Amino acid sequence: MMFGGINSSGAIIDGIKAGEANDILLPNQRERVKKVAVDIGGSLAKVVYMTSGPHSQGGGRLHFAAFETDKVETCVRFIRSLLDKGDRGAEPVIMATGGGAHRFRELLGRELGAEIRVEDEMESLTAGLNFLTREVADEVFTYSEDRPMQFVDPATDDIFPYLLVNIGSGVSIIKVTGEGQFERISGTSLGGGTLWGLLHLLTGVRSFDAMLAMAKTGDNSKVDMMVGDIYGADYGKIGLKATNIASSMGGVYRKTLDKEYGEADIARSLLYMVSNNIGQIAYLNAQLHGIRQIYFGGYFIRGHPLTMHTLSYAINFWSRGEMRALFLRHEGFLGATGAFFRGGGMLPAQGCSPTTTPTTPEFGADVIPRAPRARRTPGERRARAYSFTENFSLVAPPIPGDAVGALGMLDREPARLVALPQLVNTSAQPYQPDTVDLSQEPQQQEYWISAMERNTHGLLGLAESGALPSCGGAESRQRLARFVALYLEHLRRLRDRPLAYGAMSVRGLLGLREQCLHEVGLEDIFAGVKQRETDAALAALPALLAQTDALPAADDRVRRLLHNVLAGNMFDWGSTALREELADGSMDLARAHARIRWDSAFDNTDRFVRRMAAGPAYERAVVFVDNSGADVCLGVLPFARMLAQRGATVVLAANSRPALNDVTAPELQAIVARAAAIDPAIAAAAAAGRLAVCATGSSGPCLDLRKLDERLVRLCRGADLVAIVGMGRAIHSNYRARFTCDALKLAVFKNQMAADAAGAHMYDALCWYDACCCCS
Numbered sequence: 001m002m003f004g005g006i007n008s009s010g011a012i013i014d015g016i017k018a019g020e021a022n023d024i025l026l027p028n029q030r031e032r033v034k035k036v037a038v039d040i041g042g043s044l045a046k047v048v049y050m051t052s053g054p055h056s057q058g059g060g061r062l063h064f065a066a067f068e069t070d071k072v073e074t075c076v077r078f079i080r081s082l083l084d085k086g087d088r089g090a091e092p093v094i095m096a097t098g099g100g101a102h103r104f105r106e107l108l109g110r111e112l113g114a115e116i117r118v119e120d121e122m123e124s125l126t127a128g129l130n131f132l133t134r135e136v137a138d139e140v141f142t143y144s145e146d147r148p149m150q151f152v153d154p155a156t157d158d159i160f161p162y163l164l165v166n167i168g169s170g171v172s173i174i175k176v177t178g179e180g181q182f183e184r185i186s187g188t189s190l191g192g193g194t195l196w197g198l199l200h201l202l203t204g205v206r207s208f209d210a211m212l213a214m215a216k217t218g219d220n221s222k223v224d225m226m227v228g229d230i231y232g233a234d235y236g237k238i239g240l241k242a243t244n245i246a247s248s249m250g251g252v253y254r255k256t257l258d259k260e261y262g263e264a265d266i267a268r269s270l271l272y273m274v275s276n277n278i279g280q281i282a283y284l285n286a287q288l289h290g291i292r293q294i295y296f297g298g299y300f301i302r303g304h305p306l307t308m309h310t311l312s313y314a315i316n317f318w319s320r321g322e323m324r325a326l327f328l329r330h331e332g333f334l335g336a337t338g339a340f341f342r343g344g345g346m347l348p349a350q351g352c353s354p355t356t357t358p359t360t361p362e363f364g365a366d367v368i369p370r371a372p373r374a375r376r377t378p379g380e381r382r383a384r385a386y387s388f389t390e391n392f393s394l395v396a397p398p399i400p401g402d403a404v405g406a407l408g409m410l411d412r413e414p415a416r417l418v419a420l421p422q423l424v425n426t427s428a429q430p431y432q433p434d435t436v437d438l439s440q441e442p443q444q445q446e447y448w449i450s451a452m453e454r455n456t457h458g459l460l461g462l463a464e465s466g467a468l469p470s471c472g473g474a475e476s477r478q479r480l481a482r483f484v485a486l487y488l489e490h491l492r493r494l495r496d497r498p499l500a501y502g503a504m505s506v507r508g509l510l511g512l513r514e515q516c517l518h519e520v521g522l523e524d525i526f527a528g529v530k531q532r533e534t535d536a537a538l539a540a541l542p543a544l545l546a547q548t549d550a551l552p553a554a555d556d557r558v559r560r561l562l563h564n565v566l567a568g569n570m571f572d573w574g575s576t577a578l579r580e581e582l583a584d585g586s587m588d589l590a591r592a593h594a595r596i597r598w599d600s601a602f603d604n605t606d607r608f609v610r611r612m613a614a615g616p617a618y619e620r621a622v623v624f625v626d627n628s629g630a631d632v633c634l635g636v637l638p639f640a641r642m643l644a645q646r647g648a649t650v651v652l653a654a655n656s657r658p659a660l661n662d663v664t665a666p667e668l669q670a671i672v673a674r675a676a677a678i679d680p681a682i683a684a685a686a687a688a689g690r691l692a693v694c695a696t697g698s699s700g701p702c703l704d705l706r707k708l709d710e711r712l713v714r715l716c717r718g719a720d721l722v723a724i725v726g727m728g729r730a731i732h733s734n735y736r737a738r739f740t741c742d743a744l745k746l747a748v749f750k751n752q753m754a755a756d757a758a759g760a761h762m763y764d765a766l767c768w769y770d771a772c773c774c775c776s
């Protein structure tokens with residue numbers, strides 16, 4: 001059905017709670033708003049464009065690609081191919097910035113048959129930076145050799161004033177004091193172009209990436225004149241070490257120094273020369289203007305450790321730790337990103353309710369009202385309805401051969417993601433979702449990469465054996481093969497460059513796998529398995545409820561209900577150890593109970609039992625649920641039913657989109673309805689609004705409690721119990737999370753390394769109750 005040009009057939013309600021307006025997503029709305037931004041600089045042309053989220057979940061995806069300015073025709077052809085894919089009726093809009101926006105304006109207009117809107121370069125740069133720092137999770141980071149990628153939490157109100165040092169062909173230094181308030185205070189002509197040009201002259205190499213790779217292995221002391229070459233030792237009195245560079249390239253002409261050098265040494269020396277010089281000029285300007293935050297942007301940086309180290313070191317050294325060098329994951333695309341969002345705001349205007357904004361999965365000037373230029377108040381900012389999360393896909397857009405690179409993507413989610421109000425996250429007790437930072441643990445890192453490889457091959461085996469009913473057809477087999485190749489390629493890349501996607505964690509590896517599945521169009525390979533296990537579990541529900549209800553002692557009922565959650569958690573298709581038993585049907589609840597070990601280091605069931613007997617009744621409980629089938633139907637639901645019977649309002653928080661055999665919010669909504677038809681107590685709780693289901697905004701096996709759908713967070717207000725179920729959510733992540741209310745962590749250690757890391761045994765239950773951290 002069409003409404004105002006929008007295809008509303010198959011519309012689904014996103015969010016499933018009673019009494020409030022929910023967002024409407026339109027999975028069949030395919031119209032594309034043809035909008036592309038291009039920033040054509042002295043060296044490179046950077047392109048930013050958006051496509052709808054996978055399967056049009058109402059989100060969108062920003063793509064980034066770059067081309068050499070020398071080959072601007074290739075770039076134009078690429079943009080035309082993007083426009084050709086869009087809806088024929090829509091008027092294309094090209095946002096252009098950078099010097100080339102003027103130089104190539106006519107070419108762009110002629111070749112693209114589109115309106116070219118030229119945006120000011122400095123305005124675009126700062127707008128892009130403001131957008132990325134504020135809206136994108138894990139975008140801004142600091143660099144040091146021992147903590148290479150320390151993410152800085154999304155900037156709040158006080159990002160200003162800051163200095164932007166944009167290192168492109170040349171360098172611009174911009175002082176930014178507020179939204180749209182900036183001044184170019186300095187610059188230098190010794191920039192990225194200088195390095196590229198000089199290296200080309202001296203080594204003959206043309207590719208910038210090849211030069212960077214060479215610099216990695218080079219030794220600059222073979223061409224530089226070092227302090228030691230002059231003094232024979234440190235010059236301690238003025239703070240110079242023998243290993244400091246006294247004169248870049250100055251060692252070459254002194255025959256007595258007898259230096260033998262190669263191209264790699266030259267590359268490293270010049271990289272130091274350019275970066276040190278920029279670092280120092282940046283520091284001096286920051287000092288002059290009393291600014292402490294220095295962002296480094298421009299395609300020159302490219303996440304290159306040597307470059308970031310030199311810049312960071314210079315800022316730290318000269319400012320004695322007073323100033324901070326900040327880097328961005330999309331550092332090369334500030335101008336293009338800013339231009340993309342400028343002409344015709346891409347962000348919903350203030351006061352625009354989430355009910356109306358995501359009505360089309362493609363965005364642009366004609367669809368979403370212009371964002372206000374004025375600085376937003378925190379309240380207004382909260383009212384915006386989207387979050388961006390980074391997505392590292394190797395599935396590149398159809399870039400012709402000579403594109404420089406497509407550097408990751410940003411997924412735009414149809415919900416604002418905010419922190420669980422009960423989460424403790426203070427400077428004294430900072431929240432870190434990941435239990436193990438694999439970047440810092442080489443052994444565990446290798447284990448997990450290999451484990452994911454094995455697990456992925458196992459998945460393929462499952463599909464081939466027919467154990468995945470949703471993956472039976474030839475087409476899904478093909479997709480599965482593409483998925484396996486794609487994910488294994490990511491893992492190879494991570495083995496090579498462990499920090500390629502930021503700090504490495506089990507959460508990251510598992511999340512990446514889901515992204516890859518979605519990327520190749522496999523939205524839910526476990527759909528059939530989930531359906532089957534849920535049907536079986538619901539059939540067993542009446543008997544299980546009757547059994548537990550019949551236990552005479554209330555304490556025993558609580559204990560049994562809690563332990564059923566643990567047994568349910570053994571139904572985990574993500575676990576290599578358990579998958580076979582699940583596939584051949586030999587796992588059941590009794591067997592699961594028998595397999596679980598109880599160790600008082602990880603199990604304090606009795607404390608919770610006592611709390612239930614002696615403490616005040618819980619008023620509001622939030623349960624982060626895990627798997628379909630027995631886990632949610634026979635573990636979580638009966639437990640939630642007991643809490644509701646004792647007067648609590650229970651919010652069941654489930655993934656927004658499929659991941660492994662985890663239950664999703666829409667599926668859980670249907671399960672609750674079916675359970676209500678079976679059991680009067682569940683029916684009564686649901687009818688009274690004391691058993692609600694809400695989507696988390698997340699779609700991986702693990703969970704970052706700082707990034708929850710704000711609609712869920714609204715329902716979490718006033719909760720006095722938080723329960724987290726599953727190995728992904730309570731062991732790989734949130735194992736150490738603390739809360740300002742009572743908390744339960746319920747999972748089974750189903751992986752040897754995860755167990756070892758915690759000092760547990762395989763199949764130990766984590767059944768851990770923490771009383772409110774403020775009360776203890």
Ligand SMILES: Nc1ncnc2c1ncn2[C@@H]1O[C@H](COP(=O)(O)OP(=O)(O)O)[C@@H](O)[C@H]1O
Nearest residue numbers: 041042043044168169192193196208298299300
């Ligand atoms: N693959 C690459 N090809 C060319 N230059 C690169 C590449 N990666 C990094 N660079 C560096 O990035 C610089 C261009 O940065 P950029 O921010 O695009 O500036 P501009 O807008 O002036 O083109 C180049 O001069 C070079 O130093």
Ligand SMILES: CC(C)(COP(=O)(O)O)[C@@H](O)C(=O)NCCC(=O)O
Nearest residue numbers: 455572574575576701726727728751
């Ligand atoms: C993906 C999982 C976290 C899911 O566990 P759950 O959260 O469902 O309890 C877990 O199955 C897992 O860590 N699997 C990877 C390691 C392995 O192959 O055993």
Ligand SMILES: [Mn+2]
Nearest residue numbers: 626627662726
């Ligand atoms: Mn799970």
